[in-house]
């Protein structure tokens with residue numbers, strides 16, 4: 281029963297990476313273009329180290345160039361901005377990602393502002409944020425944040441058209457909640473953005489045909505928050521202790537998945553749902569950015 285309710289993001293991401301690999305090979309053959317992605321890590325945050333390692337590996341596996349820059353935790357803002365300037369001006373680098381969070385002495389805003397918007401594969405630069413919210417297309421089309429774009433791909437793969445559906449996004453971060461809301465508006469959903477101050481959050485959530493949870497609280501969303509048949513996208517990645525096993529941890533989402541499966545029409549598991557999509561979309565954004573920089577029409581992925 282529940283098997284077909286599971287949205288297999290891991291499999292979808294693998295398929296996407298395969299298409300990206302084929303298109304990368306074609307770009308090399310037809311245009312002598314090898315897209316390059318620079319990833320910058322400041323400090324030693326263990327979760328960030330894992331992400332950055334996975335990004336580098338998957339970039340190389342797709343046939344792209346990967347440039348890794350690991351800087352010590354005490355790196356100053358000026359030093360990081362100087363590196364970004366170098367990457368902005370390096371023609372081999374088509375995409376730049378500075379892993380967040382950054383140490384306290386560095387302003388995230390200053391760093392995001394410094395990245396060339398055409399190389400901003402995170403879609404965090406204010407120009408890309410503005411282009412997404414105004415619905416800019418063609419030569420002015422935005423680069424779109426990876427995690428929400430991955431969520432939209434999974435939703436459209438499962439539901440087809442999203443037009444007219446009620447979508448509730450729980451969470452209002454710049455990385456997920458806000459761009460997710462913009463993308464759902466673009467798909468003609470009726471969108472509510474809820475957050476920690478929302479009154480009667482369970483009742484708001486129960487109005488959703490599409491429920492996106494991006495709050496960072498383990499298993500906060502319960503089965504009775506979910507409208508029967510709704511599609512649930514769980515963006516949460518929370519590390520929690522395993523009961524009775526000293527020191528052991530596991531990863532859970534923002535949704536109580538087992539209970540939600542009884543009510544929802546479909547749900548992304550954690551792990552294996554949204555998580556694997558993020559890096560796959562990062563590679564897609566790098567391919568798109570490289571094509572645009574060379575005046576080549578980006579492929580449909």
Ligand code: GUN
Pocket residue numbers: 377378379380381402426427455
């Ligand atoms: N840290 C957590 N998620 C992200 C992301 O999507 N991009 C960057 N740059 N840092 C992150």
